[in-house]
Amino acid sequence: MDKPILSYPWDELPPAGTTSEVAPGVRWLQMPLPFALDHINLYLIDDGDSWAIVDTGIRGDETRGYWEQIIANELDGKPIGKVIVTHMHPDHVGQAGWLSRHFNAEFWMSRGEYYYARAIEGSSSDEFQDAAIDFFRMGGLPQKTLDHIRKSRWGNYHKSVEPIPIGYRRLIDGDALTIGGNEWRIVTGSGHSPEHACLYCEELGLLISGDQVLPRITSNVSVNPNEPEENPLKFWLASHEKFMGLPDTVLVLPSHNKPFFGLHARLQYLIDHHEDRMLAVEEECTTAKTAYELLPVMFERELDDFQMTLALGECLSHLHLLMDRGRLSREMSADGIYRYLSIDPSLAQRAHPDTHDPKDDVPIMV
Ligand SMILES: [Zn+2]
Numbered sequence: 111m112d113k114p115i116l117s118y119p120w121d122e123l124p125p126a127g128t129t130s131e132v133a134p135g136v137r138w139l140q141m142p143l144p145f146a147l148d149h150i151n152l153y154l155i156d157d158g159d160s161w162a163i164v165d166t167g168i169r170g171d172e173t174r175g176y177w178e179q180i181i182a183n184e185l186d187g188k189p190i191g192k193v194i195v196t197h198m199h200p201d202h203v204g205q206a207g208w209l210s211r212h213f214n215a216e217f218w219m220s221r222g223e224y225y226y227a228r229a230i231e232g233s234s235s236d237e238f239q240d241a242a243i244d245f246f247r248m249g250g251l252p253q254k255t256l257d258h259i260r261k262s263r264w265g266n267y268h269k270s271v272e273p274i275p276i277g278y279r280r281l282i283d284g285d286a287l288t289i290g291g292n293e294w295r296i297v298t299g300s301g302h303s304p305e306h307a308c309l310y311c312e313e314l315g316l317l318i319s320g321d322q323v324l325p326r327i328t329s330n331v332s333v334n335p336n337e338p339e340e341n342p343l344k345f346w347l348a349s350h351e352k353f354m355g356l357p358d359t360v361l362v363l364p365s366h367n368k369p370f371f372g373l374h375a376r377l378q379y380l381i382d383h384h385e386d387r388m389l390a391v392e393e394e395c396t397t398a399k400t401a402y403e404l405l406p407v408m409f410e411r412e413l414d415d416f417q418m419t420l421a422l423g424e425c426l427s428h429l430h431l432l433m434d435r436g437r438l439s440r441e442m443s444a445d446g447i448y449r450y451l452s453i454d455p456s457l458a459q460r461a462h463p464d465t466h467d468p469k470d471d472v473p474i475m476v
Pocket of ligand 1: 199
């Protein structure tokens with residue numbers, strides 16, 4: 111299957127520290143990120159005598175500096191009244207505590223995201239580290255990578271997130287917020303994070319999609335050490351079916367890359383992509399394999415130690431859905447490592463051509 115044809119109304123991201131109008135009363139800005147993926151998009155919505163902001167950037171002086179520029183030059187002298195966060199990843203929630211306190215603004219998140227963020231905010235204990243090492247050992251990661259995880263310490267969430275406000279207002283799936291005279295309906299998805307909130311405005315034909323729908327990269331869908339038996343890919347694929355219910359004509363405002371048209375084509379591509387990756391993994395499991403041994407099937411390029419932990423979580427999400435579908439069995443060997451075996455190898459036949467694009471091979475954290 112060919113890549114879907116998406117159209118991008120804008121060629122360039124707005125320069126950091128500036129905003130660009132994408133619809134009446136809706137402005138796009140970006141903040142830098144210290145990763146291979148070097149930016150996150152944020153969206154300001156005019157709310158009359160104040161602004162609502164969707165997502166906030168990662169903790170740190172560089173983002174804070176750009177925020178000071180935005181506040182001085184781009185808000186028409188109005189305060190931010192609502193801080194709305196799509197999900198708990200640091201590039202989205204990192205500056206939310208600072209902005210909320212600075213403006214005494216309302217702080218909005220879904221319940222699943224808020225409490226997950228609060229729960230891992232203080233998670234750098236040795237017990238937390240031990241659980242992470244056990245998890246990655248069962249996946250078959252080599253000792254060198256386990257040593258790296260131990261040394262760099264797993265998690266460290268608080269280092270990239272300002273202290274989360276003690277109180278919040280809850281984004282509820284199906285409810286609507288009125289911002290600037292328009293209704294913005296909350297549409298939640300799961301798999302990349304527990305209860306990711308998107309905002310859909312029918313009047314303006316806009317979907318602020320967070321990391322739930324991205325145009326070029328595939329969002330990380332990982333099993334995590336603190337919930338080692340979870341099945342996030344099952345919920346991720348169900349979310350894609352749910353988002354198919356939104357009009358194909360919407361302008362999608364994503365957290366990374368550029369705004370685009372082509373929602374349904376992108377969702378279908380992503381569904382096919384994960385189905386294809388599962389088939390590739392299942393084919394490989396005609397003899398028993400560890401998750402670590404399956405990484406080259408899913409990621410063709412060489413991975414550093416940190417990327418390997420993301421890649422292993424992503425590989426496990428595919429293995430867990432295959433087990434849930436009755437396609438793979440799992441046994442723990444005497445060495446304490448899980449091995450996966452195809453239950454009926456004749457089922458692992460490709461129903462469609464390979465949709466895999468090596469450009470999707472970079473495991474990303476955001
Ligand atoms: Zn994310």
